[in-house]
Amino acid sequence: MSAAFAAISARLPKGWGDLGRQVAILVSVDLAYTFVRGIADGERAIAITHGQQVIDLERSTHTFFEPSLQAFFLPAQGVIDFANQVYLNAQFSIALGFLVWLYLFHNQSYYFVRNMFVVSMGLALVGYALYPTAPPRMYPEYGFVDTLNAFAGVNHDSALAKSFINPYAAVPSMHCAFAMMIGCSGVMVCRHWWSKAWWAFWPLLVSWVTIVTANHYWVDAALGWMVALCAALVAQRLAQARPEAWAFRASARTPAPREAEA
Numbered sequence: 613m614s615a616a617f618a619a620i621s622a623r624l625p626k627g628w629g630d631l632g633r634q635v636a637i638l639v640s641v642d643l644a645y646t647f648v649r650g651i652a653d654g655e656r657a658i659a660i661t662h663g664q665q666v667i668d669l670e671r672s673t674h675t676f677f678e679p680s681l682q683a684f685f686l687p688a689q690g691v692i693d694f695a696n697q698v699y700l701n702a703q704f705s706i707a708l709g710f711l712v713w714l715y716l717f718h719n720q721s722y723y724f725v726r727n728m729f730v731v732s733m734g735l736a737l738v739g740y741a742l743y744p745t746a747p748p749r750m751y752p753e754y755g756f757v758d759t760l761n762a763f764a765g766v767n768h769d770s771a772l773a774k775s776f777i778n779p780y781a782a783v784p785s786m787h788c789a790f791a792m793m794i795g796c797s798g799v800m801v802c803r804h805w806w807s808k809a810w811w812a813f814w815p816l817l818v819s820w821v822t823i824v825t826a827n828h829y830w831v832d833a834a835l836g837w838m839v840a841l842c843a844a845l846v847a848q849r850l851a852q853a854r855p856e857a858w859a860f861r862a863s864a865r866t867p868a869p870r871e872a873e874a
Contacts (some may be wrong), residue, residue, distance in 0.1 A: 625719035641788035659780035679755040724860035732843035744780040749826040756826040785828040788836030792816035
C-alpha cells in the first residue's frame, strides 16, 4: 500500500495539495454550473419558440440541413450507436479524462485550460438564462429523430435525466465548446502528427455528433465555438495577471510552493 502511494505521489507534478485544490475547484464549479443551469431552465413554451426561431433563421439562409444530414445516417445503426456514445461521453468522460491527462503529463499547460473551462461554463449559463432553446429532437414534425431515446434507451423525461440535464440548453452547445478547447489544447501540447491530427479532428467530430443525434443545430455548434474563443481570450488575460501559474505552456520547471498554488 505504501509503495503504491509513493508511486502515485511521484507521478503527481505538484503533490497531493495541488491535486486536492484542482479537484475541489472542478467539483465546485461543476456543482455550481449544474445548480445554476437548473435555475435557468426556461419554460417549455418559451424554449420551443426560441428553437423555432433558430430553425426559421437557418431556413431563411438556406442552411437548415440538419434533418437531411440525420436522415442520411439513420439507416446505419452502427454509425448512430457510435454517435450516441460519443455524445453521452464527450462532455464528461472524455473532457475529464483529457484534463487528468493534461494535469499529469503537461502540467505547465493545465491551469490555462482549466481557466478556459471555468470561464466557458459561466458564459454558457448566461446563454441558457437569456435564451433557453429547445433542441432539434423536440421537433419531430421536421423529421428529427431522438436517437438517444430511440437507439440508446435514454429517457429525457426521467427524474435521473432531469437531475443532470437542462432540456432547453441547446444554445450554445457546450459539447462543441469543450471539444474546441480540448482539440486546440491537444494540438498544441502533443508531439506526434497523428495525435495532433486526432485532436484537430475532434471538434469537427463532436459537432457532427451533436447534429446527427438531433441535440443541436449547426448554429449552436458555431456559438459553442465562439464561447470557446471568448473563454480562451479571458484565460489569456488571466494568464497575464499570473503568468507563472496560469500561462499556457509555462516553464516546465516545478515552481516554488507559493507559485504552485493555482
